[in-house]
Amino acid sequence: MTNPSAIQPELHSALEQELRMARLKKIEEYRARGKNPYPPSFECATTAGALQREFESLEKGEETEIRTQIAGRIRSMRNSGMFIDLQDKDGKIQVFCHPDSLNADNFEELKLLDIGDIIGVKGRIRRTPRGELTLNAESFDILSKSLHPLPEKYHGLQDQETRYRQRYLDLIMNDETRNTLRKRAEIIQEIRSYLQAHGFLEVETPMLHPIPGGAAARPFKTHHNTLDMELYLRIAPELYLKRLIIGGLSDKVFEINRNFRNEGISTRHNPEFTMLELYQAYADYKDIMHLTESLVAHVLEKIFGTLILPMGDKMIDFTPPWAKESMCSLVQKHTGINFLEIKDAEAAQAAAQKIGIKVEASAGWGNVIEKVFEERVEAHLIQPTHVTDYPLEISPLAKTHRADGRLVERFETFINTWEIANAFSELNDPVEQQKRFDLQVKNRESGDTEAHHMDYDFLKALEYGMPPTGGLGIGIDRLVMLLTNSSSIRDVIAFPTLKHKA
RNA sequence: GGGCGCGUAGCUCAGUCGGUAGAGCAUCUGACUUUUAAUCAGGUGGUCACAGGUUCGAAUCCCGUCGCGCCCA
Numbered sequence: 001m002t003n004p005s006a007i008q009p010e011l012h013s014a015l016e017q018e019l020r021m022a023r024l025k026k027i028e029e030y031r032a033r034g035k036n037p038y039p040p041s042f043e044c045a046t047t048a049g050a051l052q053r054e055f056e057s058l059e060k061g062e063e064t065e066i067r068t069q070i071a072g073r074i075r076s077m078r079n080s081g082m083f084i085d086l087q088d089k090d091g092k093i094q095v096f097c098h099p100d101s102l103n104a105d106n107f108e109e110l111k112l113l114d115i116g117d118i119i120g121v122k123g124r125i126r127r128t129p130r131g132e133l134t135l136n137a138e139s140f141d142i143l144s145k146s147l148h149p150l151p152e153k154y155h156g157l158q159d160q161e162t163r164y165r166q167r168y169l170d171l172i173m174n175d176e177t178r179n180t181l182r183k184r185a186e187i188i189q190e191i192r193s194y195l196q197a198h199g200f201l202e203v204e205t206p207m208l209h210p211i212p213g214g215a216a217a218r219p220f221k222t223h224h225n226t227l228d229m230e231l232y233l234r235i236a237p238e239l240y241l242k243r244l245i246i247g248g249l250s251d252k253v254f255e256i257n258r259n260f261r262n263e264g265i266s267t268r269h270n271p272e273f274t275m276l277e278l279y280q281a282y283a284d285y286k287d288i289m290h291l292t293e294s295l296v297a298h299v300l301e302k303i304f305g306t307l308i309l310p311m312g313d314k315m316i317d318f319t320p321p322w323a324k325e326s327m328c329s330l331v332q333k334h335t336g337i338n339f340l341e342i343k344d345a346e347a348a349q350a351a352a353q354k355i356g357i358k359v360e361a362s363a364g365w366g367n368v369i370e371k372v373f374e375e376r377v378e379a380h381l382i383q384p385t386h387v388t389d390y391p392l393e394i395s396p397l398a399k400t401h402r403a404d405g406r407l408v409e410r411f412e413t414f415i416n417t418w419e420i421a422n423a424f425s426e427l428n429d430p431v432e433q434q435k436r437f438d439l440q441v442k443n444r445e446s447g448d449t450e451a452h453h454m455d456y457d458f459l460k461a462l463e464y465g466m467p468p469t470g471g472l473g474i475g476i477d478r479l480v481m482l483l484t485n486s487s488s489i490r491d492v493i494a495f496p497t498l499k500h501k502a
Numbered sequence: 503g504g505g506c507g508c509g510u511a512g513c514u515c516a517g518u519c520g521g522u523a524g525a526g527c528a529u530c531u532g533a534c535u536u537u538u539a540a541u542c543a544g545g546u547g548g549u550c551a552c553a554g555g556u557u558c559g560a561a562u563c564c565c566g567u568c569g570c571g572c573c574c575a
């Protein structure tokens with residue numbers, strides 16, 4: 001049994017304690033009247049938003065005999081509680097508490113109500129002479145008493161840090177936060193329904209990996225006590241989804257789930273983030289390109305009813321087909337250098353240095369191209385663009401390009417300068433895959449902490465035969481950022497990773 | 503990891519040249535009672551992020567630490 005008057009460590013000031021004690025006292029008074037301040041349920045007949053729509057045409061000053069009941073949080077009170085603004089999931093409605101209609105018991109209990117309390121109200125609908133749709137309360141019940149004051153009613157909650165640390169307050173106070181996080185849920189719902197309608201099977205693969213694989217990234221490490229075994233939080237589901245394709249669980253599988261990468265935090269990076277990965281047997285990267293476009297276009301049409309959205313001060317046009325150009329061609333366009341004519345790493349490094357781009361002495365031909373691309377091309381990719389035909393050297397899981405052995409069949413889609421999608425014709429030659437892993441292991445030994453690990457278990461699976469397969473990864477958080485015009489990934493993740501507060 | 507900025511009442515914010523800590527909202531008391539950020543009168547409320555330094559005197563100047571934001575890597 002805890003002492004309700006005990007000082008909580010989070011409550012520093014005397015005022016905060018005082019406010020809390022005053023509200024605890026009101027709870028006791030309410031109980032003393034035989035009422036339960038935390039009742040088990042309340043039957044809502046409608047919502048504020050639904051009422052606003054339903055009675056849109058009710059004239060000023062018009063009263064009805066229509067009774068309804070509604071629940072919500074008290075956002076403000078005027079005239080000593082005579083007028084209460086109630087907020088629920090989809091709107092606000094004014095509640096009028098006057099002894100003419102409100103029962104005598106409840107009228108006495110008005111002084112026990114505070115801003116922030118959740119109440120249920122029964123009453124009749126009218127529109128006031130000033131034009132406000134109003135519920136003339138006949139009775140109310142406290143459904144949950146709030147022990148803390150809400151942020152300032154006019155300016156709301158502004159402090160960025162508090163908005164992240166106490167997201168529930170941000171959600172109560174800021175419509176924009178509610179809208180963004182609801183849009184996120186809708187976007188994911190639409191992705192699911194599109195993929196399910198196109199024959200994809202939704203699956204779940206492990207979060208705990210004995211060997212972190214499927215991406216170039218540093219993992220979080222953890223330990224299983226009973227098995228006495230090191231495990232890693234997954235950096236990508238790729239190698240397990242391919243095992244499902246090998247097994248023929250379905251020719252089309254997808255997973256929408258969290259990945260974890262033990263790297264920096266920025267407006268575009270959160271240590272845990274949500275990824276869509278899908279694999280389609282007998283398809284190549286060109287098929288996946290079309291799939292990517294129609295998937296995203298479907299989401300936009302369903303949710304926004306348009307294919308053109310604002311992002312910052314720009315307009316992004318998602319209408320398929322999207323621009324498509326090879327990485328080397330884009331690099332040549334922006335630097336004048338045609339790397340396809342450059343044969344070795346030394347010459348590539350020299351070409352990059354000549355235009356003022358520093359590259360490491362160990363950088364191979366492909367690494368140099370990637371670096372030049374990042375520094376000179378990415379910033380220009382505003383409208384949706386598939387960048388194709390990446391260097392093999394930086395793509396250890398992709399199939400060698402059918403027309404050029406130095407490249408792979410891969411594309412990344414850039415929108416608003418951000419990488420949104422990454423896709424390949426998947427490498428399904430186990431001998432070739434082993435060579436690629438060997439090279440990665442060598443890179444790791446020479447200091448590349450993001451290089452892939454050798455994974456014999458996966459190689460063994462490949463050796464049983466994986467059909468030709470196209471694969472796609474889409475960063476859901478960044479996609480949601482684009483579609484909700486959000487400038488920080490923290491705005492599209494309900495509870496972003498934060499440091500301990502001092 | 504580097505640079506810049508921010509941190510003052512529960513919330514939103516002022517705080518001049520270094521001279522006793524301020525406002526609005528919220529809250530409490532009272533008045534009023536069909537309001538719309540209700541209004542009127544009065545009151546409560548402060549670890550000025552934390553720690554040190556300079557100074558007769560620091561929210562203010564300096565150093566360090568922590569947290570948040572923005573830009574860069």
